[in-house]
Amino acid sequence: MRLRRLDLIRYGKFTDRTIDFGPKPESGPDLHIVFGLNEAGKSTALAGYLDLLFGIEERSRYNFLHEYSAMRIGGVLELGGAEHTFTRTKQRINSLLNETGQPVSEMAISAHLAGLSRDAYETMFSLDDETLEAGGKSILESRGDLGKLLFTASAGLGHASDTLSVLEAEADRLYRKQAQGTDLALLKKRLAELKAKREGIDTLASTFETLEAERLDATEKYNRSIAERSVLSARLDTIAKYLRVMPVVADIRRKQAQLAELPEIASPPRTWTGSVADMIEADASLRTRLSASEDELARVTTKIASVDVDAVILTISERVRGLADRKVRHVSAGLDLPSRRTELQILDNAVATCLAALGKSSEPNPAKLLLPAATIGAVRTTLEQRSGVVAGVRVAREEAAAAADALQAARERVGEERAVPEPARARLVSALSAARASGHVSETKAAREAADAAAIRWQAAIARLHPWSGDAQALASIAVPNPGQIGAWKVLAAELGKGRGVLAERLAEHQGNHDLLAARLNALRASVDVSDDDVAGTIRRARDEAWARHRTDLTGETADHFAAALVRDDSVGAGRLANARELVEIRGTNRNLAEAAANIAHTRDQLARNGSQQEAMILEMRSAARHLLGRCQGASAEQLVDVIEDRIAARIDALAAWEEIELCRKKTERAVDQESRIRLELSGALASVGLGSDPENSLATAMAVAELFLERQFKVDAERTEALRTVDTRQEDLAARRRAKEVAEQREDQWLAGVAEALKGTWLENGISASGLGGVLDQLIELAKCLQDRAAMQLRIDKMEADRDNFLVEVSAVAAEAGETARDDEPEQLAIRLAERLEQAERTREAKASLVNDLRRLEDQRGILDAEISAHERRKNEVLSVFGVTTLADVVQRDELLRDRDRLRTEVAQLEEQVSSELAVAGFEKARSILEALDLDSLAIEKAEAEQRLHDLDEALQQQLIRQTRATDKLDAIGGDSAVARIEAERGTVLLEIEEKAVRFIELKLGVLSAGNALRLYRERHRSGMMKRASGAFALMTRGQYSGLATQPVKGGEVLIALQRDGQSKVADALSKGARFQLYLALRLAGYYEFAQFRPSVPFIADDIMETFDHVRSEEVFRLFGEMANAGQVIYLTHHQHLCEIAKAVVPGVAIHELA
Amino acid sequence: MSFRFVHTADIHLDSPLRSLAMRNSDLAELVGDASRQAFVSIVDLCLAERVDALVIAGDLYDGDQTSMKTARFLATQMMRLHQAGIRVFKIRGNHDALSRISKQLVFPDTVTIFGGRPQSVLQTAGGLDVAFHGLSFASPKAPDSLLPKYSNPREGAVNVGIMHTSLAGSPGHDDYAPCAVADLHAHGFDYWALGHIHVRQVHPGASTVVMPGIPQGRDINEAGEKSVTLVTIRDDRSVEIEERLTSIAQFERVTVDVTDAVEWSDVVGRVRAALENVRASVRSRHAVVRLRLNGASPLSWALIRDRDLLLAEAEQVAEQVGEIWVEKFELNVSPPAAETSDGVADPIFELAGSMRADASSDAFRAEARALVQKMIADLPPDGRGFAGKDEAELELFLDRVLANGSDLVTARLKAGGSQ
DSSP: EEEEEEEEETTTEEEEEEEEEOOOOOOSSEEEEEEOOOTSSSHHHHHHHHHHHHHOOHHHHHHOSOOOOGGGEEEEEEETTTEEEEEEEEESSOEEEOOTTTTTOOOOHHHHTTTTHHHHHHHHHHEEEEHHHHHHHHHHHTTTTTTHHHHHHHHHHHHHHHHOOOOOOOOHOOOOOSSSHHHHHHHHHHHHHHHHHHHHHHBBHHHHHHHHHHHHHHHHHHHHHHHHHHHHHHHHHHHHHHHHHHHHHHHHHHHHHHHSSOOOOOOOOSSSSOHHHHHHHHHHHHHHHHHHHHHHHHHHHHHHHHHOHHHHHHHTHHHHHHHHOOOOOOHHHHHHHHHHHHHHHHHHHHHHHHHHHTTTTOOOGGGGGGOOOOHHHHHHHHHHHHHHHHHHHHHHHHHHHHHHHHHHHHHHHTTTOOOOOHHHHHHHEEEEEHHHHHHHHHHHHHHHHHHHHHHHHHHHHHHTTOOOOOOOOHHHHHOOOOHHHHHHHHHHHHHHHHHHHHHHHHHHHHHHHHHHHHHHHHHHHHSSOOOOOOHHHHHHHHHHHHHHHHHHHHHHHHHHHHHHHHHHHHHHHHHHHHTTTHHHHHHHHHHHHHHHHHHHHHHHHHHHHHHHHHHHHHHHHHHHHHHEEEEEEEEHHHHHHHHHHHHHHHHHHHHHHHHHHHHHHHHHHHHHHHHHHHHHHHHHHHHHHOOOTTTTHHHHHHHHHHHHHHHHHHHHHHHHHHHHHHHHHHEEEEHHHHHHHHHHHHHHHHHHHHHHHHTTTTSSSSOOOOTTTTHHHHHHHHHHHHHHHHHHHHHHHHHHHHHHHHHHHHHHHHHHHHTOOOOOOOOHHHHHHHHHHHHHHHHHHHHHHHHHHHHHHHHHHHHHHHHHHHHHHHHHHHHHHHOSSSHHHHHHHHHHHEEEHHHHHHHHHHHHHHHHHTTTOOOOHHHHHHHOOOEEEEEEEHHHHHHHHHHHHHHHHHHHHHHHHHHHHHHHHHHHHHHHHHHHHHHHHHHHHHHHHHHHHHHHHHHHHHHHHHHHHHHHHHHHHHHHHHHHHHHHHHHTTTTEEEEEEETTTTEEEEEESSSSSGGGGGSSSSHHHHHHHHHHHHHHHHHHHOOOOOEEESSSTTTTTTHHHHHHHHHHHHHHHHOOOEEEEOOHHHHHHHHHHHOOEEEEEOOO | OOEEEEEOOOOBBBBOOOOGGGGGGHHHHHTTTTTHHHHHHHHHHHHHHHSEEEEEOSSSOTOOOOHHHHHHHHHHHHHHHHHHTTTEEEEEOOTTOOOOHHHHHHOTTTTOOOSSSSSEEEEEEETTEEEEOOOOOSSOOSSSOOOSOOOOOOSSSEEEEEEETTOOOTTTOOOSOOOHHOOOOOOHHSSSEESOOOOOEEOOSSSSEOOOOOOOOGGGGGOOOOOOEEEETTTTOOOEEEEOOOEEEEEEEEEOOOOOOOSSHHHHHHHHHHHHHHHHHSSSSEEEEEEEEEEETTTTTHHTHHHHHHHHHHHHHHHHHOOOEEEEEEEEEEOOOOHSSTTTHHHHHOOOHHHHHHHHHHHHHHHHHHHHHHHTSSSSSOOOGGGGGSHHHHHHHHHHHHHHHHHHHHHHHHHOOOO
């Protein structure tokens, strides 16, 4: 397959870009260089090529300009000798189209690619820096293993050896016999851990059996011990009972003995209440009370008889008591009266003062002066309004005066006159607007700027004409060559230059060839120790001469001489015979050398002819353009043409600049004229409004003065209008104030009339002023109050005097009736004596009544006491008769004896009951018979024994309980949880992992082993085909430093060795880095041939692999690619211009395509 | 009125799940006791449906099961049934014939464990007399049919036979109480409650013959839904059966077609779709899947090389889908046809061809065999079974590992050292 043309229709940065590789050359290498600077799109083009062959990648990066749907690549491929046009779009199916745009099968291309995938194509038939680097490395890693090297090179892989060792390492990580850290070793350890863990928590069925038996045994023994203990415990209880009742029985016996000593009489029935002791006490008490009662009765009766009562005073008791009241009033009136009379005098004085204030001192009846309440109220109300009315009148008058002042001031301001007449102002306005509308300022400025720019251009152009100098007229008048003439010179100069380049190149080539041949001759001569024809001829001649001399002389000396010459000649002859092939080569080389020398001489002649033609042309040009050139020295014809063209252009520029300067000057003059006209008009207008202008001032200043003046005039106008408006306002204000004053005065008059109306008909009707009215009203009120107080005081004094008189009359009357002697000077003492006599009489009467009551009560008590005594005697006699004794003391003694006997009987009965119930038998007699049958000593022994036995049993029980509990606990602890099941599950998983990793290990191990075998087979198959090519290419690339490659068997295989020129050899991995690259390239070349040997070739693409190569190495690589290009198309992508040159030198037939 | 019972068998209590998916500790936590969970769900079913009896037709646990924890657990569940008044009829199969743990257990009197001699027990409930006929394996071997030992049907009662049998058996497997289905139908019983075969089978005919299958699958070879059978016997002695799901975790093989997949993400996407499908269709709480990739794809070499990476991605996807777990990948992928046909110039394929040829050479196989045997000898006894039981299986194993080994090398060469 061959790439004829690649169309980057819409792909990456490209749109409709084509690289045409042209038809395959008739002969020579099919080598192409695609040259483009960085970012020109070389890698894109390479990707495009692969996409054309294999389809656009699913996630192509080349959609940044054209979307996926629009992407399109095309090309012409030579397949099996025929040309086919294809187009590729980006879609999953039917992406490959033929020249008519119809989808075609992928087989149309892939059938010619020997089933290679995109990846395989990329690795096998493209080469870049990285692959090269990896290739060099793979040689190191292969340790020279021939199979690996051949495989690596033909597959284009850099990592084959690496891959196998990685797999081996992976297998080792999984498993190594006896190793501890491998995955499998760790898993085995985990398995052991799980087993231990399970054993730690699990209970097996057998253990369970043992535990269960233990539990049952312990339970049974425990139950037996419990039964025994119960029996023993019961017996001990019985013994304890017997021992407990023994002392009780003894007590019963003692008490029965006591009973036998007490009388057997019956206890008398108890028919009375209370104790005998109470009865004895009551007897004594009754006797004492009877004698006390008789004494008291006698004493009260005597006392009643001795009391006497005053009956006279008691009959008038009410009137005596009434006197006390009257006496109090009499005394207090006597004390009060003097002060009351003084107060009355004060009130009389106050009335007199009021009358004086009212100017009516002579008035006999002051009450007549008082005014009715309604009148006073009306006058008061009117008086309160007075202050408001008076203030209103005052304010209105003041405001009216102020308004009159303001009006006067406003009128004065209007009177001022400051404006300028209108016509003069109108003239100034028009002059100013004309000045503003004029454009002369900007015109002047633009013209001056343009003139400056043109002057600079003029200077620049003149500088380019250096050394010529002069003014514009001089420049316009000098003669210059015409364009036709210059064109002719240019063509001629280019032809001459091109011819010279070709010749120089040819010369270099011949020279290089000559050098190469000379070097090869030297090398040939150095490599074989053989004399060339000249030397051989010389030696032969020496031999012939020696023979001739010997024939002539026939001496021993000549014979020796001849023999030596003969030997040398023979040895030379033999050497030449042995190296006949080299000799032929040396001869051939000599011939070629001579040819090369002749070529060099011929080319040099041609170069000399070319030089003289150029000289002639230069002379012609110099004469035609002498003014422009001056003393200027051009080196070559092309340069001289360039100088002339440049000078002519400079002259044209200079003349154009001069014209521009002239034009600007005229424009400036026009603008200055216009300015002076405007200024004259403006000065006139300013003068007409009374502003003289200084002729020295600029127009701008005059315009500013005019503008300032006009602005001030506008302000003056505005102020006058404002003042007129103020006068109007003030006049209106004054009128309003005057009206307000009149209204206030009217209100004052109305108020006065109101007051007069209110006072009509009173003594105040005439002759009182408005301001005095308030005081009169206040005095009248005061007078009314004084009169009222004086009347009240007079009334009180009268009443007091009446009370004093009444008391004296009543005292005299009562005293007469009671028979008391009355004395006039002391009525109060008399009243007191009467009261004391009444009190004494009442106290005596009450004492007598109380004594009569006491006597009656004593008589009642005496009756009760008699009844009590008779009841007591009756009871006493009853008790004495029951006990049959005469005194109460005897009764007491007898009663105690009988009570003791009854208590003892009860106690005995209770004890007997206690014994029989303790022994649980019916009746005390039965109990006694049991107890009497017991032997106390043996009981004590039995009790001690039983207690010891009980103690032993308790200990045994405790032990059995512990055993039982322990076994039960262990059984209970088993639990039904899933812990063991889960451990088993994990164990199963670990086993599965072990299997998985073991299988993986086996696969890896066998894979690596099998790959080793396969590589050996590969070596055998391809050794013969590849070794020869690789060897030749290696020698070529190393320029003979290595004479070739060979193989050498080693243990377990065969290694590649490089043969050095000096006969030594090196294993491939011992080569220098540079040599390793070369070896890798040589092997790739061999691989390419190996591929192309049995199949149609495919293009080989190299992408700037010589980044780090020096000039010499680059040449070697191109030489190699030149070789490869004989077998198939080789495309080299680069951004180095110098590589193109090298390629052209090494492979003359190379085609260079520029990717701009 | 009707008599109802649940029929199960082959519970293999506390026998663990065997799956590499259990490497995930979350899953191990959830289903580490799956057989127990399944058994609890059977008891729950009995209680919820208020059945009259539970029939266990053998292999309640494995013979090597000696942990009393298992027994304790079983006792607890039996007590639940006892308290609900549900009777249990159980026979022993080949696995639990000699179980030590059952000897130690004392069951409530509602539990009937049939012994090595045929026995019939009558239960009256739901207006029906039901006679349960049972016979346990006395030893792990039972080369002859047990059917002749079963008594004749009891007159007037519904007759249920409980038997552990491999039926007609299958080639390569030992026979356990072999017996023809036709003979069972002919025996005159109304229902045959069988056990032993882990796949559910219903054999219609004169009698209702049911093999309920294991209630919880334990590895990928016991894939699919697992269940028990709920049996209802009506007044007219008609028998009605329902299948009830019991598996907590369900094993499934899932095939994903990767034909023409170009991008890695494409493959992951297809795996995701497949996992989502499975999750949607599996009724059990957890789905444990073995993924098999099929088809020709340019990615095939990358898939072979980065199988571990793919597994990690699939596990991540599974976690997102939820309650689905990937146990491993099987790859059955190949490059597109054009790349592998004869005459391909790619030296890697030439190498691969040589390796394939090598795999069938006697000398190399002998070397490989020695390597495998030496390796296996260094593994714990429980982990030695993967290479097969006999010579023939070992050769098959060799074929497989040699092919995989050479694919692995080819994939590494083809797809580079790393991606």
